[in-house]
Amino acid sequence: KKNHKKYPPGPLRLPILGNILQIAAQSPFPSTAFLNLSKKYGEVMYLKMGMVSAVTFNSPQSVHEILNHDKAVERTRTMLPMIEARMYAQNLGIIFSSSEPWQKMRRFTIRTLRDFGFGKAASMDVVIGEELDKFTDHLKNLMKKDGVVEVHGLFDLTLVNVLWRLVTGVNYAMDDERILELLKLSNEMIQNTKFSFDSSATFPFLWHLFPSWSGKNLQMKIIKALHKYCRDTAEYNRKHCDYKNNPQCYVDVFLQKIDETANDPETEYTDDQLVLCLLDLFQAGAETSSKTMSFAMLYMLTHQDIQQKVQKELDEVVGKGKEVTMEEKGRLPYTQAAVLECLRYSVVLPFPPARQASDDFYFHDYFIKKGTVIMPNLEAVHFDEALWGDPRNFRPERFLKKDMTIDSKLASNLVQFGGGKRVCLGQNLAESTVFLYFANILSKFQLVKVAGDPEPTTVPEQGITYSPQPFRVLFKSRA
């Protein structure tokens, strides 16, 4: 038992603004800014961002420890008023919900998706394989004119389709305008949200006071469109699918639950709940995997030598231009290492959706007050010099042992899926998807820089998730 209250160190706080200016002076990217500041103030650091009190964790050891900490499991949905509006101001869905309702929905979702084959290598091969064929045809179509393809958003729809086969039973055409528009809106919502400098996070009342300037009007328009889409999706299955007798997807099983518990006033299974679960899966599943794939394309474009090594391995093991399945994964160590390096280098979600201290607690010597926002900085792990030696170099070989097998101990340090009880629910699917898309694209196509285009930068676009700035690739068929 400690009898003192030593708060974590941090830069001097200004009245009202707190540390906003010091953070902004470091970098437009909060994860980089926190990392820089932590070199001076310590790996566990207290920051005040307007009205938000946060503790950020900036070393591999402290990040792993806090992700697994019992007092840091609850999410905070009040940090951003946009999130609160997105949840109908209730404790709904999976990503931002807390306590018992979260546990129930998380368990139900994992169990139901698993029943439909989610995460099982054999069924994932089929689901992802079918979608990959469609995507390859789509890519060939885009290549028809001069082979040049814009990568921004290229993977959004196809990766929704992979997930949506299990979640809703629906499969969209690659040019489905409604879904493409929704994906654009969803992306806009995420890109327009910036953690520490977003006025709606730091001074939530401004969001309500100045709805146009603060972006509230735009975000509410997007939230309404996304809610409507999810509600329509559920309604479609209610009207057109035999969900009572022959459930074919997650939505069908959810609808069964709604019917079964209709007379229970305490039930968690409501239409609003279903809308939020769908929205969470849509946004969590599509954005992250799609941006990871775009980064992977970018790194292969900018590291031609590594692209060639991956292709050499694929050619030898699977055959030039041939289809790669999960069965071959074990025999493709270099390709696996390249995927791991893409995951390490891209950090698409530098902070897991914010958690908060559910109680007063001590983290080692430091006192953390109930309600404090908990921000593990994933970039601090993926770019730690002591851990990786040369973290700023893109070097898949780091994940290979002398005997050319994957160094799983080193790989276990990666935290792109977060950790602990809140760890990403889609990790298995995402890992299989990214591996299969990456390997199959490289098996079938060569990625070349477009003559005359500027050198693409690996500095990401700003936003709550990171994505590459728009760039184009000249795809050349290898078959």
Ligand code: HEM
């Ligand atoms: C490369 C792709 C992906 C990345 C990098 C990623 C990353 C993350 C991270 C960092 C978290 C927060 C974990 C934490 O707080 O410790 C998370 C949570 C979550 N992810 Fe993913 N994710 C990916 C793909 C997916 C997919 C495909 C799905 C769809 C099933 C998904 C669904 C979720 C959900 C529902 C949560 C909230 C879990 C909870 O709070 O209990 N993610 N993800």
